[in-house]
Amino acid sequence: MATKTLRDKYCIVGVGETEYSRGSGRTTRAMAVEAVRKAILDAGLRASDVDGMLDYQGGDSTFAPHVAPDLGIRLNFYMDVVGGGSSTEALVGLAMGAIETGMCNTVAIYRSMNGYSEFRIGGTGARAAQPVRGMDLAQVPFGMRSAGQTFAFTFMRHMHEYGTTSEQVAHVKVAHSKHASQNPKAVQKERVTVQDVVGSRWIVKPLHLLDCCLETDNATCLIVTSAERARDLRARPIYVMGVAGRVSKPRVDFHWAHGPISRVAGYYAKDIVFGQAGIRPEDVHVTGSYDAFTFTTMLQLEEYGFCKKGEGGAYVSSGIIELGGKRPNNTSGGHLCEGYTHGMSMVIENVRQLRGTVDDTCPGAAEGKHTHDYSVGKCRQVKDAEITMNLGWAMPATGSALIMRR
Amino acid sequence: MPQPVTYRGMALIVPDNDSEWKEYFAHARQHRLMLRACKACGLMRYPPTHACPWCMDLGWTWKEVSGRGTIYSYEVVHHAIQPGFKDATPYGVVLVELDEQRGQPTADEGLRIIGNLVKPDGVSFEDDTQVAIGKRVRVVFQDLAEHMALVQFALSDEAPPGHVWRLPE
Numbered sequence: 001m002a003t004k005t006l007r008d009k010y011c012i013v014g015v016g017e018t019e020y021s022r023g024s025g026r027t028t029r030a031m032a033v034e035a036v037r038k039a040i041l042d043a044g045l046r047a048s049d050v051d052g053m054l055d056y057q058g059g060d061s062t063f064a065p066h067v068a069p070d071l072g073i074r075l076n077f078y079m080d081v082v083g084g085g086s087s088t089e090a091l092v093g094l095a096m097g098a099i100e101t102g103m104c105n106t107v108a109i110y111r112s113m114n115g116y117s118e119f120r121i122g123g124t125g126a127r128a129a130q131p132v133r134g135m136d137l138a139q140v141p142f143g144m145r146s147a148g149q150t151f152a153f154t155f156m157r158h159m160h161e162y163g164t165t166s167e168q169v170a171h172v173k174v175a176h177s178k179h180a181s182q183n184p185k186a187v188q189k190e191r192v193t194v195q196d197v198v199g200s201r202w203i204v205k206p207l208h209l210l211d212c213c214l215e216t217d218n219a220t221c222l223i224v225t226s227a228e229r230a231r232d233l234r235a236r237p238i239y240v241m242g243v244a245g246r247v248s249k250p251r252v253d254f255h256w257a258h259g260p261i262s263r264v265a266g267y268y269a270k271d272i273v274f275g276q277a278g279i280r281p282e283d284v285h286v287t288g289s290y291d292a293f294t295f296t297t298m299l300q301l302e303e304y305g306f307c308k309k310g311e312g313g314a315y316v317s318s319g320i321i322e323l324g325g326k327r328p329n330n331t332s333g334g335h336l337c338e339g340y341t342h343g344m345s346m347v348i349e350n351v352r353q354l355r356g357t358v359d360d361t362c363p364g365a366a367e368g369k370h371t372h373d374y375s376v377g378k379c380r381q382v383k384d385a386e387i388t389m390n391l392g393w394a395m396p397a398t399g400s401a402l403i404m405r406r
Numbered sequence: 407m408p409q410p411v412t413y414r415g416m417a418l419i420v421p422d423n424d425s426e427w428k429e430y431f432a433h434a435r436q437h438r439l440m441l442r443a444c445k446a447c448g449l450m451r452y453p454p455t456h457a458c459p460w461c462m463d464l465g466w467t468w469k470e471v472s473g474r475g476t477i478y479s480y481e482v483v484h485h486a487i488q489p490g491f492k493d494a495t496p497y498g499v500v501l502v503e504l505d506e507q508r509g510q511p512t513a514d515e516g517l518r519i520i521g522n523l524v525k526p527d528g529v530s531f532e533d534d535t536q537v538a539i540g541k542r543v544r545v546v547f548q549d550l551a552e553h554m555a556l557v558q559f560a561l562s563d564e565a566p567p568g569h570v571w572r573l574p575e
Contacts, residue, residue: 129489131410133419137427138453141418141556142522143483143491144499152481153501160479160539160571202484202496206573254453256501259514261479 003275010096011230011237012404014043014223015348020187020339022116024217029062031219032112033070039108039221040071044234050223051076052098052107056087056342060119061112077104083246084121085290086392087111088222088343089400090245095224105225111344112219120215121147135253147292147395148204148212154255154396155206155295158262161310164298166206168313170197172294172329173210173336175322180333182323182360182380187214188337191376197294211294213335220344222351238354241387242276242403244269246394255397265399266303266391273389273401274305281305284403285385286353287327288346290393291334297321300391300399301329323374323382331358331380343392347402350388354406356381411551414490420554430454433468434555437547441517443469450507452517460511471517473545475504475559476567478518482534498523498537502559521558524548528558536561538572 016038018024018031032055040050050073053064057080064078077098081087088109095107115121132140144150158164174194180186192210200209230237247269250258274280281304289297289304294316302312306327315321321329332338332349339345352358356368358381364370370381385406392400410417420427433440441450444458445465457464479501486492504517523532528546543559550556 129415131417131419133421134424135426135453137418137420137431139520140488141413141416142499142520143414143486143488143494143497144481144520146487149481149483149487149499153479156481156539156573157479159573166573202482204484205482205496250459256479256518256520257452258459261501 003272005242005276006096006100007241007276007278008239009227010099010224010240011227012092012222012240012351013225013230013233013235013237014039014045015221015351016042017220017345017348018218020185020216020218022187022216024114024117027062028060028112028114028219029066029070031217032062032067032110035112035219035221036067036108036110037071039223042235043223045106045223047072050106050108052095052104053078054081054091054095054107054109056081056083056091056111057113058082058084060114067110077107084342084394085292086246086343086394086398086400088347089243089390089392089402092222092224092240092347092402093243093245096240096243099224099226106229107224108221109224110219110221111342113342114217115340116215116217138254148207151293151296151396152204152207154261154264154299155293158295158299159206161262162313164313166198166208167194168317169211169294169298170194171317172291172297172321173197176291176330176334176336178374179323179328179331179380180337181376182374182378183333183338184359184361186333186338187216188333207293207295213292214337214340216339218339218341220341220348222344222347236355236406238351239405240402241279241405242273242401244273244401246398246400247272249397252397255395261396264299264303264396266300266401269399269401270304273403277403279387279403284327284387284389286331286350286382286388287321287329288350288388288390289329290343290346290391291330291336292393294336296393297329300393304391304401323380328382331382343390347390350390350404353382353385353388354404411554413550413556414488416488416490418550418554425456426454429468431554434547434557435549435553437555438470439473439545439557440468440470442466449511450517452519471504471506473504474562475502475543477501477537477539477541477543478503478516479539480523480537482537494531496534497531498534500537500543500559502543519557521556524558524560526560528560532561538570540566540568540570542566
């Protein structure tokens with residue numbers, strides 16, 4: 001069956017974010033308002049041009065019906081979605097669908113979270129001790145509750161089946177820390193070594209502290225509109241070539257219950273997204289493989305076909321994923337080093353890569369003039385980046401993907 | 407049924423209308439590991455749900471399994487986030503593939519259950535250095551209340567069927 005596609009008919013025309021911090025000192029509402037406003041201004045739009053809004057959250061944020069009117073935006077469409085990682089790409093697809101049906105014209109998608117100062121992932125203190133009922137009874141009574149604890153079976157089995165090592169995946173942190181050292185926004189700008197990662201304390205074997213992403217307070221926003229509308233706007237339009245949203249393994253709730261657990265959702269998503277885009281992995285110049293953990297980046301890159309299944313460890317430790325390498329991954333530093341936003345920051349970074357206007361310290365960055373000197377504190381713009389791909393991760397069982405071009 | 411059952415500082419809540427778990431835990435309290443088997447195709451499943459994931463039939467019966475299996479994957483928690491587990495670190499969580507129905511209905515399938523690797527008393531956690539993929543285990547029951555026991559696993563004295571692997575230190 002031929003893949004249905006809306007390739008090149010929709011664009012991302014605006015991006016915006018607040019600072020990443022460990023203590024914003026304000027509400028998710030205030031942060032969302034700032035990020036949405038910045039994205040609207042980045043697109044060269046006015047509040048009255050935006051008539052659709054989507055957001056995702058896990059009971060930790062402010063809904064669109066509050067954020068939109070705060071900015072004077074009257075909505076023809078909105079939806080507040082439950083979700084974390086892998087939501088961004090899926091909502092870009094839903095925004096395209098909402099516009100395609102005529103429900104609205106231009107959609108702002110945001111994520112706003114006090115992920116450090118209010119709601120930490122997995123819960124701590126009283127939240128970690130809340131009552132356990134329903135399907136949580138299959139895992140939580142055994143001391144398995146946080147994201148790392150829930151995913152670790154997959155990583156451990158992958159190491160067993162394919163010989164993947166801690167040292168190999170540590171290179172993901174090494175690469176992303178190199179990228180973050182060129183990102184003035186990054187919370188963690190220090191470059192680290194493989195030894196720093198494998199020498200850091202255990203969190204849940206096989207994960208060390210530095211295999212785990214940061215937790216931060218932040219809001220992010222993307223603006224989606226039609227290609228026709230995009231042509232008149234301020235920024236260079238970035239075209240959506242393909243999108244796959246929350247593609248899942250046979251059991252979404254218990255990834256470990258069915259099939260080989262070293263397989264992740266990209267196994268199912270790749271044909272959808274590459275089919276729409278009409279390209280192959282080797283055509284992609286920059287990847288944004290979600291780095292909740294070093295392992296998640298590796299697992300997705302191999303599952304989407306950037307290397308053979310089982311060879312992800314060799315791929316991520318080869319230098320390919322570093323700036324200056326053949327196909328850099330998460331050039332902002334990602335969730336391991338820049339800050340944590342449940343995936344949207346990685347799409348924002350790729351939009352800027354395609355525009356040629358990554359916000360590094362190059363004097364002409366805003367005009368797209370870059371040195372391509374990848375030493376500490378310098379450039380992080382990839383030369384002639386034409387196609388990027390984001391691989392969103394919710395958990396081993398669910399993922400989303402987005403291919404964009406300039 | 408008296409509510410809730412407290413275990414390691416957690417309130418475990420299995421109300422009378424919990425049509426997935428109530429009988430499963432009651433069977434465990436009788437020290438029997440019972441899974442749901444489809445009345446139409448005969449395949450078992452875990453967790454205990456209301457439809458067959460293989461043929462969508464709604465009919466099921468409880469079927470007892472041996473509780474013997476092999477560790478398919480594992481993790482060792484060093485940084486507990488649940489307050490009741492902080493004094494237990496490092497502790498092993500295991501994914502056990504039961505002997506019954508291995509490789510059915512496809513080569514990649516099996517009945518997998520999560521538990522802690524515990525000592526034969528069913529209560530205290532086994533030393534984390536004992537946890538490894540490929541080791542043989544047997545079910546043990548940790549009684550929590552008159553109507554509820556947790557399903558846990560202890561090392562068995564059987565020889566492992568294949569390669570035993572654990573994360574290099």
